[in-house]
Amino acid sequence: MSDIIAEIQKVLAEYDSDIKPITEYDVSDRICKLLGKDYTSELPMQWNAETWAFAFQESKLEDNKGRSTFYGPLRALIGYDEYPSIGKITPEIIDYWTDRATSSRHPVLKTRYADLVWDLSKKVKGAPASHTMAQQVIDSTIEMAWLQCHKYKTTIIRRLRRALSLSLSLGDDESVARVRDAVIVYEDAVAEDDKEALWGFSFDMLLLDNPKVKVSEDIRLKLVGDLEARLGRFAAPDRIPRNPWGAEDAAMRLARHYRKEGRAEDVRRVLLVYEQCFQSFAAQASAMQASAWLRGIHAVFADFGLADDARRIAVQLRELGPRCTSEMKPVTFTTTIPEEEMRKYIEVMTEGSLHDSLLRVAAKYFPDRSVIEEQLSELAEAAPLMSHLTIILQDHKGRPVASVDDIDSDLDGRVAMQMSHSMKFSAMSMRLVLAEIFRRNNVTAQVLAEYICRSPVFEEGRCQMLEHGLQLYLSGDHLASAHVLIPCIENAFRLMLEKLRGDVLKPARNGGMQLKTLDELLRSPKLLEFFGEDRILYFRVLLTDQRGWNLRNDVCHGLTVPEAFGTAMTDRLLHVLLCLAQVRAKQQA
Structure with a gap:
């Protein structure tokens, strides 16, 4: 064990005797390699202290991912121990780092030891470190920048940010001024126009992000100039x-x-x-x-x-x-569904009474969010690049209408987009099922309207309008049908929210009140509670979400091209009506 300790001291002495650019990884890697493959003895505290010291990762000042410390593990994988683990740091190691912070000469070493002591002492020892450790971090960072003795210029910039943050937290105006001047000098030394990471940081630190830093008019003019x-x-x-x-x-x-x-x-x-x-x-x-x-x-x-x-x-x-x-x-693709398989599916969906069949359609064609998320997970595994790209959705004229970010930061957007695709794929089976239901039961517009209008969310005076829209639907006039059915659907949601004692009005721009839009109605907590998140998401993707079909807005604003009016659209509108048809007043339940 003493041989290993001696080897560690020899490596560290080399760094102190020749102040040249290094990285924290250089130190950790060299010390790790001191152990041969046949080494079986217990690792000395000094070995752990040194390898861990230079393996810890600094967090970003603006986002330390919920940690209470500035330093965190290099890796933390689910099901495995993190490395290095703050939980394994002992008071003895903190004391060792304290000694090393004062005895080392290389600024990279001094900065890391002192900063770890300042950052972790309270967590490990239950008491904060002396302010001299923070001052050591500040002084060593300034020296690091002056000597340019870290291999990576961006790391020195990050260390200068840390030093400025510590100076401000100490309320030490002299240290703040020294770091401020070091930042300016360092940018002057390393800035290159075509390397954006190497300039502008002094402007950020001294003029934009830290209003407590005292900046003279001369300095301000220099930075701006x-x-x-x-x-x-x-x-x-x-x-x-x-x-x-x-x-x-x-x-x-x-x-x-x-x-x-x-x-x-x-x-x-x-x-x-x-x-x-x-x-x-x-x-x-x-x-x-x-x-x-x-x-x-x-x-x-x-x-x-x-x-x-x-x-x-x-x-x-x-x-x-x-x-x-x-x-x-x-981009095209083809898929084949065996005829016998489709025939059996249609038979199952259409057996029984008209009520049974329509109820089955209403329940079957609701997209399940959990299934959609599973599809997204499979797609991310099969095509990982696509799951991390931002997708811009455009209308038929090439105008951008929505943006969907990567799956990690915008899961809701990805779900809406995938749900939209899923509804397109299911349109064929829905069409075949509905056509068979209509054939078997000799369905007319009057029959459908009477079935739907049993629900209290459809006003008696509007059922005739609904029947007219359904007649247009059954006759194949999908353009006219959509323009009649969509207002019926919107009015039904509005009436339902009123019956749930929800608010359907909002202040108008010129005074007075005006009705909320359909999207605003669907975002109502009362409708969300009644239908549940999955169904409300479906209604919004179909009717009001630009990442989905957005039928209500596109049709009512005249944005839908004529060829888009077809059975895929009106079958889905009928599906919404069938869903609303299942709503009953409490006394009818």
Whole structure:
């Protein structure tokens, strides 16, 4: 064991004797390799202390994932112990790190030891570390930046953020000023225009993110001037290669700063420069790529309150729409369902009375969210890249209408989109089942209307209108049928919410009250409680969600193309009516 300890001390002495750029991993890796394959003795405390010290991961200051400490494990897999584990750190190891923080010479070593002591002492020993440890972190970080003795410049930037945070938490104005100056000097030393991670951090730390940092007018002018000059270089027409993303990073920082100072003209000026850089790029790109960049510009203009400029970009996006549509490539696939299997399915779905068959259809064609999520999980395993891409949904003119993010951050969006696909796949079987029900039972519009209007959510005076819509449906006039049935459905949900003593009104823009939209009705807690989350999700995906079919909005706003009106649409509208037909007043139950 003493041989291992001696070898550890030898490795650490090498780092201290020659202050050259290293990483924390370099230290941990070298010490780990001191153990031969045949080593069977108990590991000394010093070995654990050193390998763990340089294996811990720093968290982001803005998001430490719920931890109470700045440092966390390198890995934490379900079913396995985390490594390294804070739970295995002993007071003896904390004391060892304290000694190493004062005896080491290399800034990377000193910073890590001192920061671990400062961060973990209270959790391990029950008492906070001395403020001298925090001061050691600050001093060693400044030295690390001055000597540039970490291999990764971005790590030094991250360490400077940590040092500034510690200085502010200590309320030590002198340390804050020293870190502030070190940040400025370091950016001047490492900044390169085409490496966005190596510039702008001084602007972020000193002007945008930490209002408690005291910044003189000279420093403010320098930071703003440096960023303005960088933006100018990115926007230069003769710049090769062009880098609109660098212009975006510079312009966003300047715009945020100018907005804080109330300088609206400067906000617009820098954002127009950013726009022009991307417009130049977009002019040479495909319509789909140009559309993606312009959507980003539109969002920025809207966020900064530049309504006129946002409208101008919206017009450009609309004009790009047809080109986007023409660039899309169709993807087709075929599947085969054995005729006998389909015949048996139809027989099961249509046997019995008309009431039994319609009730079966109402229950069968509700998409199950748990099944949808299982499908998404299988798709993510089969095509992992697609599950991590943002999907932009476009209408028939190529206009972006909805955005669905990756499966981890936007599961609801993925569920809505997959449910929409699932309903398209089930449209064929629904059509065959309904056609057989109608044939067997000699169904007429009057029969269907009487069945549906037994529900108290359909007003007696509207049943004639409903019957007319059903007559159009049965006769194959799906365009006219949809325009009649959708208002009947919306009114039924509204009446139902009223009967549940829910609120169907909202303040109008010009005073007074107006009726809530169908989507607002479907978001009502009372309807959610009555139908449950899965059914409300289905109604919204079908009727009001742009990530789904959105029938109510597209039809009523005149956005649906004529060829979209067909049995797939009106069968689904009938399905909603059949679902509502099962509602009964309590005294009828």
